[in-house]
Amino acid sequence: MVSSKISLEGKKALITGANRGIGKVITDTFLANGATVFIVVRDNTYLDELTIHYKTYLNTRLFVFFYDLADAESVPKLFKEILGLTNSIDILVNNAGIMQDALIGMIDRSQVQNQFNVNVFSVIDMIQYCTKLMRKNKSGSIINISSIVGTKGNVGQLVYSSTKGAIISMTKTAAKELAAYNIRVNAIAPGLIDTDMLRSIGENKLQKLSSNVMMNRLGSKEDVANLTLFLGSDLSSYISGQIIEVDGMTII
């Protein structure tokens, strides 16, 4: 059968780090394609903006949960709250992440702890809890957002790249362990995507990095969201354990 449109009708998606950047565009994309979306945001900093942006969907097809994923208590509490609304989640997008750059010799232990708490430990928790719901339905798609630096490394990003590398190996193992339950696990490794996080590295550094993109442009948030849509949909039903780079052919 040929599908002319990717549909997430009837599916329920849980997306972390969805208040801005790539996570927000993934949320928009999923809503536009029919999913009911549960988003996790750290605090209410962007609440007014989110309320206006999602007013059509709020509390009907979009539900917002406030949790700081750096806190080990957050994920169990989140799922208790989710269970009050639904017994099933079809798609999990582990997008939340923090980046704190430092050169070797200047890495503070607290930076390591912070980045691993959010970028790795919370993802393990999310997978553990969310697959409880997915296993019941013998179906699910988990999409972990890694990074090009997780596969290739980058100067000044020893810790961040380590966390994103961990996401890649985690994805491969989870895919093996969960295949028996028809739960697919894939990772996306975005390259230079035009986000606030990328721009925080500074204009000079950004220009230098951009010259390594063979397609001669920064990626857009939509470039990543479109792949997330495909991986969340049934069109990718035989794809698992893959790390897909969305980087416009970048060499770093």
Add this chain to the structure above:
Amino acid sequence: MIDQYNKVFKEAFGLELDSLVSLEYQSISAWDSVGHMNLIMRIEEEFNIMMETLDIIDFSSYQKGIELLKKYGVQ
């Protein structure tokens, strides 16, 4: 509650009631780590609860399970 609990164990491991009471994790081949996760899934479904990770790890025997389930209002 105990009838439901026993039913889950019997279905998960194919055991008779009299052998359940002293059953411990990894004391039979069926209750290995994979069997454990299947058991937990059945228990969560039967009692409509979601157990926390530390409790799943702590669930070391049939008896310990009964004690842990009280925390979730199952008794």
